[in-house]
Amino acid sequence: MHLSGLYRYPLKSAAGEALRETMLDALGVQGDRRWMVVDAESGRFLTQRLLAHMTQLQARWLGSTHLQLSAPGMADLQVAVPGDSAPLRGVTIWRDSLQVPDAGDQAAHWLSQLLGRACRLVQVSEPRARQVDTAYAEVGDKVAFADGFPLLLIGQASLDDLSARIGRPLPMLRFRPNLVVSGSEPYAEDGWKRIRIGDLEFRVVKGCSRCIMTTLDPQTGERSADREPLATLKTYREHEGEVYFGQNLIACGKGQLRLDMPVQVLE
Structure with a gap:
């Protein structure tokens, strides 16, 4: 095998x-699922279960510094990994609630335009990861x-x-x-x-x-x-x-x- x-x-x-x-x-795999889109108001995680057109969203891990977002009809966007001073956002994924850095207004605006609803982009590092x-x-x-x-x-x-x-x-x-x-x-x-x-x-x-x-x-x-x-x-x-x-x-x-x-x- x-x-x-x-x-x-x-x-x-x-x-x-x-x-x-x-x-x-x-x-796990380096860079795997370290970023997530959440509802801007509730902080609840958003996936293809609700938004099937997320299948058209391309995200590429650019090492420990950036994420690149691409989608049809949208200009590519590079998003910097939030620094230590980035504001924290309360998010919920299934039964877990945690505080993780928000990736900023530019990424939120880009994703909100693509997905047709107000959302935010968040990122997690090992110290803030879930058990x-x-x-x-x-x-x-x-x-x-x-x-x-x-x-x-x-x-x-x-x-x-x-x-x-x-x-x-x-x-x-x-x-x-x-x-x-x-x-x-x-x-x-x-x-x-x-x-x-x-x-x-x-x-x-x-x-x-x-x-x-x-x-x-x-x-x-x-x-x-x-x-x-x-x-x-x-x-x-x-x-x-x-x-x-x-x-x-x-x-x-x-x-x-x-x-x-x-x-x-x-x-």
């Missing part, structure tokens, strides 16, 4: 970017603005099997993984507890429950009229009212990942 896909999503719910190599830090659910993680395991866990893995064979059941190929980006593994049996990842990729070990902690976002075409933002892939997943991947596809991971340390690294199941 080997690592065949590697992805980063710098801005939560914006388009992803394919990588050939990356560093892992304490929050991962201790039912599945250790105290001190942190996550940025991903829904619940720092990393998501999907087996390529699992996607191939799902596509065959539906009768058309589905792009991997529809499911927004960080890591894709080739060479395993379909859904083999469901049974893994610990794996090694290159020199790094990972704990496989929980299946990923899927939502309506998977029915959006990541290229166009159009919703599947037949509610696929959720409709088919519900026929064989539903458990206690949730539909699962992929596995959430926590890295046991920091280091480098690159495509074609060997993947070994330890437990």
